[in-house]
Each structure stands twice: as C-alpha cells, then as structure tokens.
Amino acid sequence: MRKVKYLVASTLDGFIARPDGSVDWLIMDGTDYRMGEFFKSIDAVLLGRKTYEFALRHSSKPEGKDKSKGVEGDTSPDSGMKNYVFSSTMKNAPDDGLEIISENAGEFVRNLKSETGKDIWLMGGGELAKSLLAENVVDEISLNVHPILLGAGLPLFPETGKQIDLELTECKSHKNGCVQVTYRVKH
Amino acid sequence: MRKVKYLVASTLDGFIARPDGSVDWLIMDGTDYRMGEFFKSIDAVLLGRKTYEFALRHSSKPEGKDKSKGVEGDTSPDSGMKNYVFSSTMKNAPDDGLEIISENAGEFVRNLKSETGKDIWLMGGGELAKSLLAENVVDEISLNVHPILLGAGLPLFPETGKQIDLELTECKSHKNGCVQVTYRVKH
Numbered sequence: 001m002r003k004v005k006y007l008v009a010s011t012l013d014g015f016i017a018r019p020d021g022s023v024d025w026l027i028m029d030g031t032d033y034r035m036g037e038f039f040k041s042i043d044a045v046l047l048g049r050k051t052y053e054f055a056l057r058h059s060s061k062p063e064g065k066d067k068s069k070g071v072e073g074d075t076s077p078d079s080g081m082k083n084y085v086f087s088s089t090m091k092n093a094p095d096d097g098l099e100i101i102s103e104n105a106g107e108f109v110r111n112l113k114s115e116t117g118k119d120i121w122l123m124g125g126g127e128l129a130k131s132l133l134a135e136n137v138v139d140e141i142s143l144n145v146h147p148i149l150l151g152a153g154l155p156l157f158p159e160t161g162k163q164i165d166l167e168l169t170e171c172k173s174h175k176n177g178c179v180q181v182t183y184r185v186k187h
Numbered sequence: 188m189r190k191v192k193y194l195v196a197s198t199l200d201g202f203i204a205r206p207d208g209s210v211d212w213l214i215m216d217g218t219d220y221r222m223g224e225f226f227k228s229i230d231a232v233l234l235g236r237k238t239y240e241f242a243l244r245h246s247s248k249p250e251g252k253d254k255s256k257g258v259e260g261d262t263s264p265d266s267g268m269k270n271y272v273f274s275s276t277m278k279n280a281p282d283d284g285l286e287i288i289s290e291n292a293g294e295f296v297r298n299l300k301s302e303t304g305k306d307i308w309l310m311g312g313g314e315l316a317k318s319l320l321a322e323n324v325v326d327e328i329s330l331n332v333h334p335i336l337l338g339a340g341l342p343l344f345p346e347t348g349k350q351i352d353l354e355l356t357e358c359k360s361h362k363n364g365c366v367q368v369t370y371r372v373k374h
Contacts, residue, residue, distance in 0.1 A: 012328070012353060012370070013344040014201040025350075133336070141199070147353040147370055149320070152346045157200040159339045163212075166199060166334040171360035173368075179358050181366055183199070183334055 002113045003139040004046070006122040006129050007038065008156065009178075010143050015153030016124055021054055025148050031174045033144060043080065043118040046109065048128035049087035055123070084112075086128050106135025113137065130158040139185050141166065147177035189300045190326040191233070193309040193316050194225065195343065196365075197330050202340030203311055208241055212335050218361045220331060230267065230305040233296065235315035236274035242310070271299075273315050293322025300324065317345040326372050328353065334364035 009026055010016055017023050047055065083098045090100050101108050109132060112120060122129060122138060132138050143156070166183035173179045196213055197203055204210050234242065270285045277287050288295050296319060299307060309316060309325060319325050330343070353370035360366045 012330075012368075143199075145368075147355045149344060149347075149349075149351040149353065151349040151351065157336060160336075162336075162338040164336040164338065166336065166364070168334045168360060168364040168366065171358070171366050173355060173358035177353070177355040179355065179366070179368055181199075181332075181360075 002044075002115070002117055003119045004109060004113060004122050004132065004137055005038075005042070005119055005140040005142060006124075006133075006138050007140075007142040008124050008129075008144070009146060010156045011146050011148050011150045011153070013149040013151070014156045015150045016126060016156050017054075017154040018150060019152050019154070021050065021154065025146060025150065027146060027176045027178060029176050031176050031178065033174075033178075033180065038121075041119050042121045044082045044084065044112065044120045046084050046086065046120060046122045046128065046132070048125045049085060049090055051123055051125040051128070052083070052085045052087075084108075086131075105131050106137055109135070109137040126155045126158045129156070130160050133157075133164060134160045134162055136187060139187075140169075140182065141185065142170075142180070142182040145179045145181065189231075189302070189304055190306045191296060191300065191309050191319065191324055192225075192229070192306055192327040192329060193311075193320075193325050194327075194329040195311050195316075195331070196333060197343045198333050198335050198337045198340070200336040200338070201343045202337045203313060203343050204241075204341040205337060206339050206341070208237065208341065212333060212337065214333060214363050214365060216363050218363050218365065220361075220365075220367065225308075228306050229308045231269045231271065231299065231307045233307060233309045233315065233319070234270065234272050235312045236272055236277055238310055238312040238315070239270070239272045239274075271295075273318075292318050293324055296322070296324040313342045313345045316343070317347050320344075320351060321347045321349055323374060326374075327356075327369065328372065329357075329367070329369040332366045332368065 008016055011025065081097065084101050085098060086101045086105050088102050093100050122132060165186040167186060168181065169184050170182040195203055198212065268284065271288050272285060273288045273292050275289050280287050309319060352373040354373060355368065356371050357367070357369040
C-alpha cells in the first residue's frame with residue numbers, strides 16, 4: 001500500500017512558517033537533503049489550501065530554483081505529479097494536474113493509498129496534517145529541524161488530542177545545523 | 188560566566204508533559220543519556236513552581252531511582268545543589284537548599300550568572316523557560332526528543348513572540364528512539 005509521508009522543514013519550536021506564512025528562515029545552502037531521492041519515491045502531493053497558494057506564489061518566482069532539490073520540489077502538473085488540494089472554499093481547479101478535495105479528507109486519502117502508485121507526500125500545512133494524523137492515514141513523519149526558535153508562527157503539529165507512537169528510523173545532522181529525523185507511525 | 192542550560196525531555200510535538208503534568212511516556216530504559224556528566228557541570232537549578240512540586244512528588248517515591256542518572260538527577264539540598272523556585276504564590280521555602288524568587292526572574296538569573304560557580308540548570312517548566320528565553324539569559328538548549336506525539340500537553344516552548352537563533356552543537360540518536368540535540372543560543 002502507498003505510504004503517506006509528512007515531510008516538512010520546521011523550527012526547533014515546532015513552526016513551519018512565521019505568523020504571516022513566510023519561510024525566510026529556511027536554510028537553502030546547497031546541503032544535500034536528498035530531496036531528489038524523496039521526489040523519486042512519490043507521485044502525488046497533498047496540500048492544504050494555504051500551502052497550495054504559498055507554493056504557487058513561490059514557484060512563480062522569476063529567478064527559479066533547482067526544483068529537483070528544493071524543499072518544494074517540482075510538483076507542477078508538467079512533472080507528472082498529481083496534486084490534491086484540500087479546501088472547502090476553492091471551487092474550480094485552475095489546472096489539470098490539480099484536484100480539489102472539499103470533504104472527507106481521511107476517507108479520500110485512505111482510498112488513494114489503496115490505489116496503485118508511488119508514495120504520497122503530505123506537504124502540509126499543519127491543519128491538514130492534524131486532520132490526517134487524527135484520521136490515522138499518515139505513515140511517516142520526516143522533519144528537517146532548523147536551528148532557530150521563531151517564538152510564534154504556524155504550527156507543525158496543531159493539537160490533535162490524540163497520542164501517536166513513533167519509531168525513529170533515521171537521524172542525520174547537517175553542517176548547516178539542520179537535523180533531519182524520520183519516524184514511522186505505529187498504527 | 189556561568190551558563191544557563193535548558194535541558195529537558197520532550198515529545199516530537201514539543202510537549203514536556205501531558206495536560207495533567209504526567210510524564211509516563213518518558214523512556215527510562217537505562218540508555219546512557221550522560222546525565223551524570225551533566226550533573227557534574229552544574230550546582231544550581233532553576234524551577235517553576237509546578238515543576239518543583241512535580242519534582243518533589245517524584246523524588247519522594249519510596250522505590251527510588253538511580254538519581255545520578257535519572258532525568259531529574261539529585262538536586263536535593265543534601266547534594267549541595269542550590270535550588271531556586273520561581274513563584275509569585277509560594278511564601279516560605281520548606282528547606283535550606285531552596286530559595287524562592289518571586290519577582291524579576293531575568294534580573295535574578297543575570298546576577299546569578301555573574302557569581303562564581305558551576306553552570307545552572309533550567310529544569311523547566313515551559314513558562315519559566317519562556318520568561319528566561321525572553322530575557323535572553325538562557326545559553327544552551329538541550330532536548331531529549333522522544334519518539335511520540337502526545338497531541339496535547341504542557342509546551343516546551345510557549346510562544347515568546349521573539350526569534351532566537353541557535354547553533355547546533357551536538358546531535359545523537361539512541362537505540363530507544365530518542366534524539367538528543369544540543370544548541371548554543373546566539374546572543
């Protein structure tokens with residue numbers, strides 16, 4: 001069965017962005033986070049609406065980035081990646097590579113996992129992660145913890161009220177001070 | 188100058204205890220967290236009132252623990268360790284090894300750091316850590332991150348609204364799934 005992987009950069013105090021959504025604190029210094037390897041393992045992306053809008057703004061930057069290694073990766077329709085945006089307010093998908101899921105997120109993801117395909121990236125944000133963690137459809141959590149306390153921001157793990165046991169499968173520190181940790185969710 | 192070290196066990200979702208204060212999720216399996224080495228480096232402990240009361244209940248357990256290696260360590264007056272409890276409601280210190288600090292926590296700790304002595308353990312809880320981080324008197328943050336999401340609890344880093352830059356100085360994973368990370372606070 002396809003795995004759902006919540007892979008995201010975070011601060012040590014558990015934020016994925018500043019209160020206004022900005023991620024200027026991300027360290028993009030060429031350190032090999034092995035994102036290329038990760039992107040080869042997936043063919044679908046799950047995003048909340050705000051994360052989708054952020055990714056859209058970010059990917060349209062004229063200067064561009066090496067998307068094969070960026071945290072965001074190349075998840076555009078051109079890449080063959082299927083994007084699922086979870087939103088109760090968006091009505092029309094702006095392009096073919098995008099599908100809007102407006103209800104029953106857990107059930108949708110459960111069905112998606114049972115289909116044939118590669119693994120599935122839960123890109124975020126925290127609210128979608130909260131919902132899917134509560135629905136017990138997330139299989140892996142992989143954080144790139146940045147050496148900073150923001151003091152406020154958008155939470156990586158909004159409170160679910162539910163205990164989830166994990167198994168550490170990988171831990172690697174980088175010269176730039178980031179710590180990558182990966183956990184298997186014990187279902 | 189003496190350093191203030193915020194050393195604490197936490198969950199991956201940034202809690203130091205369940206909502207009721209319990210820490211039954213702590214892994215005390217004999218893994219060498221090198222706490223003995225840490226306790227040799229300190230001679231003073233900073234605690235919030237609730238953390239003090241918890242430590243008091245815990246240390247009075249009849250079955251006892253190997254305190255030289257326990258997360259709490261031997262911070263009793265007998266050990267020669269000086270304990271400072273920060274509280275606006277406690278009036279009388281119940282024993283000689285204890286001093287109650289009822290106001291100006293930041294100023295008190297700044298003065299303490301300038302005195303002669305070993306380093307100082309900021310044991311917690313989160314509210315005291317928040318206050319001392321905001322006052323810029325914390326020099327080191329050391330977490331033993333446990334492989335669990337509690338979904339709710341007492342936060343490790345209550346929001347300060349203040350950005351604090353860190354330098355990763357150590358990262359070590361243990362067989363039991365805990366990840367120890369230590370950071371220097373960039374003042």
